[in-house]
Amino acid sequence: MKILAANRLTDGETVWLGAGDRWVETIDAAHVARDKEAEERLSAAGDAALAANLVLDVTLVDIDLSDGRVLPSRLRERIRAGGPSIHPDLGKQARNAAQHAA
């Protein structure tokens, strides 16, 4: 299974392609491609977004689903999805923690 990751042009924020070809800021909202055809659809949408100057560094990322949540296979992508492991107070992980606390 794969998802499509990128960084947003304006601020570099890590984003993933979600439902309706919208770029989303949380990995759980990423659209999961479960077969080759779906992967190709993701790639095509990524190419279009790159050409439209919305994002850069577009990459397909291997994932597993764990209890219904998206878990990238590589540590690199897991850190990219949360933030620096040394700074739980920074990045997406901090926002998620704040939301849970609220």
Place this chain on the structure above:
Amino acid sequence: MYRYDEFDHAFVKARVAEFGDQVARRLSGTLTEDEFKPLRLMNGVYLQLHAYMLRIAIPYGSLSPRQLRKLAHIARTYDKGYGHFTTRQNLQFHWPKLTDVPKILEELAEVEMHCIQTSGNCIRNVTADHFAGAAADEVADPRPYAEILRQWSSLHPEFSYLPRKFKIAVTGAERDRAAIEVHDIGLHLKKNDKGELGFAVYVGGGLGRTPMVAKKIRDFLPEQDLLSYTTAILRVYNLNGRRDNKYKARIKILVHETGTEELTAAVEAEYAALKDSELRLPDADIRAIETYFKPPRLAARPEGDRAVATAGKTNPGFADWLGRNATTHRNPDYACVTISLKGIGEVPGDASDAQMDAIADLAEQYGNDEIRVSHEQNLILPHVARADLPALHAALVEIGLATANAGLITDIIACPGLDYCALANARSIPVAQEISQRFASQARQAEIGDLQVKISGCINACGHHHVGHIGILGVEKKGAELYQITLGGSAREGSTIGEIIGRGFGPEEITDAVETIVETYLAHRQGREETFLDAYRRLGQAPFKEALYGHEARAA
């Protein structure tokens, strides 16, 4: 310090306007990423895992309090309240928005700073001894020459598209604190028998995928010929350096493949043709640049010895700090102070906006308005009266920056690693933090003595692991982090590349492995005066291998 003249101001302002326009065109879609990427890199803008990264040039690591306050302001206003000092004596911000970068560059220009040539295949920030102009063992101040090289290399039309990046370092002392032998060009400023200034020239050093110690290609180059000789080297490299393979494109590979003798002959031939050209530096020009680096007028402060002795008796923390973090100044009433950015368990090289502001204040109060960044990722106050050391120490305690560990095992160099960097394969910072915590005891660190641990999260070696007494390289193996250890590296005069000791260690094993190495050293050393590096050079790998892997061999 060097001060911009009208030309410099206009030059940087024009560059800020140019890049502002390029950013605007990128955001509007007129420029594609392929077109924009080389332009943003030339202005220090990278893309990392979580955001863009902006690398700011700090020429030869010299900062004024005003500049440091500006960096604190940028951290607070545009980033996340901290910055990361690097092994190139620069500063990186890890979270800037592309839309804010033009404004940040405008703010930097206000204090005579920029990001030009902090990336790309050009001549990068020229680095120098962080105690330049202050150290007791210095023959002459290397900074005027570093500044001449900076001016010459800035947007140099011939050398803006080199086969690969190019790094130059200058030292003015026998004790090499600038790691010149692991640079593309290393310059050792010295005097000849007649008392004239010149340079020993080293070429082809570097770390990364293929670590190499530079070769000395000239024992004495007259100072007037600095630019003609460096131009000659760059020309030979630009013409013959490989452009077919990024990993073989640095000058070290050219030196290695051509042979030192042949390459030296080519450089000397080019130099002979350039020697009497306009590149020859008029004496008046060198002396004019030197005036910018005139040492501050240091008032006599003979009460220093008594003040230091008194404080040392009553405050053991001060005595430890004095022993490690104060270095001999050429003026016996003064000291060079290392402000450790390696607090126990902290991120090596990181400083918060509040700490940067506080250090700027302390530099004004006690440090004759000068701050340096060391390639070891610490900050330096090069001119502090010994009489003021107790008060400075107390002020550093207040802001959590009085860690007494300069040159000790917890004074670790670490690259940002996989926590930030898109190129990294493994994390560096958590490894540094865990080693730091394991060896937190001041007494234990003092017992171990001088020991440099250097950690990189990938083979590009930004953490200089090849020249760590203990070097740690993070790799990815089967999707997990693995750490390979090298021993016996050094970036001092007579540099050596560390040797791989054996199989790597997982994240949960690496600190234990470092501890085993340290305990092996303590068990085998001939006394406290034999440092880790000396002991390793005497003993070789055998006892360390046995301690790390012996039980495995016996079990097999």
